Amino acid sequence: MIVVTTPTGQIGSQVVRRLLDHGSAVRVIVRDASRLDRAVREQVETVEGSHDDSAVLDQALPGADAVFWLVPPNPHASSAAEHYLTFARAGAAAVTRHEVGHVVGVSSAGHGWPAPAGILSAAFAMDAELARSGAAYRALSMPFYMENLLRQLDVIRGQGVFYLTCAGHLPLASIATRDIAGRAADLLTDRSWTGQENLPLFGPDRLTPDGMAEVISQEIGRPVAYRRMTPDDFASMLRSQGASDQAVKDRIEMNTAQEHGIYDADWTHAEPAATDFRTWCRDVLGPAVDAIRADVV
Numbered sequence: 700m701i702v703v704t705t706p707t708g709q710i711g712s713q714v715v716r717r718l719l720d721h722g723s724a725v726r727v728i729v730r731d732a733s734r735l736d737r738a739v740r741e742q743v744e745t746v747e748g749s750h751d752d753s754a755v756l757d758q759a760l761p762g763a764d765a766v767f768w769l770v771p772p773n774p775h776a777s778s779a780a781e782h783y784l785t786f787a788r789a790g791a792a793a794v795t796r797h798e799v800g801h802v803v804g805v806s807s808a809g810h811g812w813p814a815p816a817g818i819l820s821a822a823f824a825m826d827a828e829l830a831r832s833g834a835a836y837r838a839l840s841m842p843f844y845m846e847n848l849l850r851q852l853d854v855i856r857g858q859g860v861f862y863l864t865c866a867g868h869l870p871l872a873s874i875a876t877r878d879i880a881g882r883a884a885d886l887l888t889d890r891s892w893t894g895q896e897n898l899p900l901f902g903p904d905r906l907t908p909d910g911m912a913e914v915i916s917q918e919i920g921r922p923v924a925y926r927r928m929t930p931d932d933f934a935s936m937l938r939s940q941g942a943s944d945q946a947v948k949d950r951i952e953m954n955t956a957q958e959h960g961i962y963d964a965d966w967t968h969a970e971p972a973a974t975d976f977r978t979w980c981r982d983v984l985g986p987a988v989d990a991i992r993a994d995v996v
């Protein structure tokens with residue numbers, strides 16, 4: 700039995716589909732089972748609740764051979780460290796209690812970075828907590844998700860721009876979430892691995908934001924430019940969305956660490972994932988932009 704957290708999320712939902720395709724028995728922890736695809740709901744066992752709740756974990760983990768573990772993003776968390784650790788402590792204790800053999804966690808690239816890195820440091824603290832559970836553990840360690848750009852479909856389509864805070868001319872490592880889900884499913888189904896390790900997983904190319912804009916323009920057939928946001932503008936935007944001072948600090952620290960190369964060491968020895976940025980634009984971004992155009996027409 701493989702237990703999957705966040706089965707309605709962009710990575711978790713793809714992990715579930717891959718496990719079902721493989722013929723695995725799957726149990727999901729989900730806050731609201733009606734949010735699962737109907738076909739999925741019919742093929743999985745369901746435990747309703749959140750995976751930061753020990754009672755929910757005690758329903759979900761008996762008999763589990765492996766767990767797919769992901770802490771949901773929460774931009775409104777008063778502290779990223781507290782948010783990740785609340786989930787991780789509950790998860791690690793339950794893994795120990797129920798003697799689960801293998802855990803695959805979604806973490807971030809950049810372990811060992813010597814300075815505070817906000818949300819990324821919180822993910823590294825999660826890994827340390829899960830490692831203490833005694834289970835065999837792989838911390839999937841990724842850079843920037845290509846899917847982050849899907850949040851900017853409106854400005855990409857409407858204004859022909861996209862925004863990030865990093866320099867336009869410096870490489871930004873990235874990964875497509877389908878490759879994360881694929882690697883997670885492989886680890887969950889072939890459990891011949893032992894020990895506790897970070898597993899850096901990066902897309903095969905490392906374009907700059909300016910280079911990404913060029914590829915996006917070519918693939919969607921209209922000009923798109925990269926615009927850099929200043930840290931002050933970024934902080935103001937987060938505050939206008941209700942972020943606390945600590946939440947703003949967590950995001951700014953993360954962006955600063957990215958700017959200063961937190962992903963560089965992992966990039967040199969990461970497993971190359973299959974999907975390059977152009978392929979992702981062709982398969983995912985382009986159709987998403989077209990779908991908005993169709994809605995507008």
Ligand SMILES: NC(=O)c1ccc[n+]([C@@H]2O[C@H](COP(=O)([O-])OP(=O)(O)OC[C@H]3O[C@@H](n4cnc5c(N)ncnc54)[C@H](OP(=O)(O)O)[C@@H]3O)[C@@H](O)[C@H]2O)c1
Pocket residue numbers: 705706707708709710711729730731734748749750751769770771772805806807808818822841842843844847
């Ligand atoms: N974005 C990046 O560039 C990047 C890079 C490296 C690592 N990461 C990590 O990747 C993870 C994000 O994965 P994702 O993109 O697949 O997330 P996602 O698509 O935003 O999915 C979030 C999932 O969490 C569930 N959820 C939300 N709040 C919850 C709560 N309080 N209790 C239980 N479940 C809850 C949601 O379910 P319902 O709402 O349906 O209940 C949904 O299934 C984060 O841990 C992030 O730190 C991100």
